[in-house]
Amino acid sequence: MGQAVDPLFKSVPQAIQKDDRLYEYLALIDGVRLGHQREAGLAAERLSERLLRK
Structure with a gap:
């Protein structure tokens, strides 16, 4: 079983x-918030790439 996360709303x-x-996007944000250092870093990098994409 994985970690349970209450929705923001x-x-x-x-x-x-x-x-x-x-x-x-919300899955990546949860990865940044709840992931260990490696997972949080990867999630932040992917989120940044998607937000900066035109």
Whole structure:
């Protein structure tokens, strides 16, 4: 079993079912918040790449 994370807002589970990109961004944010140093670094790098992409 993995780590359980409470959603930032009650509506998040419904919202991510409709928006794959939102799911990806929130998963990366959780990786930054909850990951160990290596995982948090990778998540931050990937999040930065996606946010800076035009």
